[in-house]
Amino acid sequence: IRRGESLCRLDRAAYRRRNVVERCFNRLKHNNALATRYDKRARHYQALVTIARLRLWLP
Template structure:
């Protein structure tokens, strides 16, 4: 989250705090939700069934899920699936992070350019 940079249309430094984060159930821990809440970022993350059962047992209310924002997450997931058509990208043969980053950049360019 610390490396996020959202470019502005005009002059000024990039934003480092998105308005909303959409993630799957794997990112629904208390620590992540507390971090997002502390930075004032809305979360569209569904709760796992064990978290729901714990909240019911303790008498707490469930976290609200912005379903419309969560549905838009599939655009990103489909992009990842298309990127993984490159076998080296899907299996991660590269040992160094910068080589893998270069491969991701090349795969994105192949998707973007006709």
């Protein structure tokens, strides 16, 4: 094994998709209500997630 190589092969396409998803979750977590989950009901939390996603994608 050469220096800098690992034992497992890295699937670059899968890593790129995973990176996009992780960055999206990171941006969503900037909303404090999402990060701490103040809402007790699942439908209220889902509505908050939807609103946060819309705020990310709309200018």
